[in-house]
Amino acid sequence: MPMNVKSVVIYLAIALAGYVVVSIADSFAAPEISTRLKISKAKLIFTQDFVIRGNKSLPLYSRVVNAQSPKAVVIPTRGSGFSMKLRSGDLSWHDFLEGVNNLKGREFIAVERPVEAFTNILFSSGTTGDPKAIPWTNVTPLRAAVDAWCHSSIGKGDVMAWPTNLGWMMGPWLVYASFLNGASMALYDGSPLGSGFAKFVQDAKVTMLGVIPSLVRAWKSMNSTVGYDWSAIRSFSSTGETSSVDECLWLMGRANYKPVIEYCGGTEIGGAFIGGSLLQAQSLSAFSTPAMGCSLFILGDDGYPIPENVAGIGELGMPMWNGKVLRRHGDVFERTSRGYYHAHGRADDTMNLGGIKVSSVEIERICNGVDSSILETAAIGVPPLGGGPELLAVVVVFKNSKGTDLNQLMVSFNSALQKTLNPLFRVSRVVPLSALPRTATNKVMRRVLRKQLAQSNQVSKL
Template identity: 30%
Template structure:
């Protein structure tokens, strides 16, 4: 089996290696123990030595657990504004590319000036500390000073996915009671102009008092132009308590309204920066990029981490495969050091043969994978494209975590599709249904046995739902909802969501186990497996398969794929009940497959919240396949 193995410079010069050496720590395991067993010691040192935050008033205590592990308070007594940490320098902060090939590079000073203007305009127009400021913009440079300016003013940002329709916008504006909205009138994707303003207008709620619009179309929106806000100047900044909220970011649930996860000045940004520093080895002056949208956590995660580590962020508007080799040209153009993408996007690029040309990845120090498990074939594709030099940092956590529960470190070998350790501050384990650690090789649920600054401070105005979601399964244990397994050597593997897990004759089977087998077939671009009721076995797997160009659905191919799963997983346990061929799978803009939607359509049920769905036409594809 191919492994990624650290080279001498990883073992001596990486951020994690230097931290271990400078603190007299024996090795990686002891370092990880420090981050979750001695959180006060570790987070103080990281904040002082790496982030060097500018506090208005110093905190008196790093951690207060007087309200229980469910409600920790961090950096107690500290006064800060996390958006008031931008240096005034010509160093590049934002590197951007439009879908038409246009570019922009904004310095720290330019972003700072615009952020100050946004903060001062908000203050003059009635923003009070804690007011919510919704942001409905695509991945354009202007979104960065808008975000930081709203936080600088004492506001709580509510990032909205740029592909949302009116109902998804309305639900989030209504729930957050947003007072201000910053928006773009249009966005661009695959050469098309997308009307965002009409969706916003239809979704506005009575709580919204002022709307600011980036008028990209050249037409007047009837609202305050963002360009005018940027020209107003000012220097306002609001002093805040470390635990004051800065962001409500919504996650979609299987049922019910979306969950508004609440994050603070001393929480999400600090955890994001720690993860980027220690997992992805990004240092001062280096460039971080993630294929994402600001409405998903990886967008703000990239922003906070990049500027707190005094680096650059690189992002683009539009589709990563428009044109086919766009992503790799982008990496080369902006000398990206760490590039993150979802496993589904990797599989898709592999299926269309969109590999990087020699030299395009010379700047790259790490690939990142997040969103869902990466199959072995796609992992190996990245590994070989990087000629074994570039580590693939598998990274899994969530919006409620502010980053990772599991990750990889460049001082230890990395097996295909694996995580080689818990993430910073998160004491990860896998529990069986009886609440005990699962033996090696036995599937269970991923849990966290520690506290960390990035923990959500509950769901917006719904603390009971937060407790029920994460804390009610086992006392004092964060149950994350991911199905996982640990092997004999301590490597973790995510098998999918626990609620996606298929129980065949009482035995648990993660969809990723079947999908990995199917995706390895030369005809298969990607697949998604769900569990459907069976009168004898309880559940059986049914899989939906997208074929690569040049391959056509056939009964012979269907039987061949079913036989492949039987041979790989055993006929009684791993046999797929049925395979249906489709042209696409329902996905979020982050390219995460929405298996719960597939299952609901298959069973004729209400698929629940579809606001995160990028391609609604995929639902019709599933229906046609049935």
């Protein structure tokens, strides 16, 4: 479902009843929905009939049917009718609610569960191509609330808005970060790209607006915020992708140059490990501090932490324990001589596209089957010139050297990815190579390709 009032009520009701929420983003295609339902062994699915984005009607219930889901409760998008006949055994939202008429007048008491009990299962892409099921417990909401209080000073009287979805961690994060801190949550049911959302931010008197950099880029290119008063905003927060200095500065200009608090974490911890703070001087498109309660190190080429307060770049890691690094995060970070941190994208075989982490293997599996002339592919996330969210490049090795229309191949890649994996994914360029660089054990060295593409930033220079 999209993140609207009904989906938030359903989410909280499942948790209060002692059950476990399985979060699936409404942008996923049927095969991806099916995989997540099987992994989680979900018993019941709530879905909306369809969603309207701009002039498009995007199906949801039909995807659920194609995913061979368990019993579904279907919420009509308009009125009480549906765009297709419901399957046998599925319920309309109205009939589902009618089933509790005999309980009216009874006081509902939340079901008590142990602190370590699961409340939510979310998903993150793994490098094997299979999504990883990540459980949240009864403690995780506290982490979300603490981060909002500590890093964005959220409290009573604040109004938080963040265009997101309950299928991604920032959806449940927003629910808990606002309510547990006594703030209000502003939900916009529609596309956040246009001027309608800008007016909503104005009218709701939003005080903290969360963004992903690609959204800011769209606002800037379409000038969709012009004429609207965002003066109620005290701060922004940005996550999901690497931001750029120019876009940060433009965003601040919409609200009398209030700060942008960078926020980077993980689904598995329900919050950030690095962020900004209103108690420190901030630097554009940079992090200023480890998150409250976290320690982190930048690992050098030898795998050991670079000394504290020393500038350097490397993979982000957590503290040493009994001679072992507790966690290698997979992101490359730089610590500057001024003590700020900059994100430089993924170090492993996953990438971040439009705020969605996805493995190279998932994309390559689809691209390999697009054309019979393809021998193999490598999917690479490449940072653009000037910084900002990663762009998807596909390196292709052909079976023979005869000419292939790369533009048409890119169209085919996009069509297959958007139909099979996610309609938000888009290939920015296709790069032909005679062979992929490999290790002695025959593993594709995507890091080498990523470095070459980032350095050249032009296909002709590869």
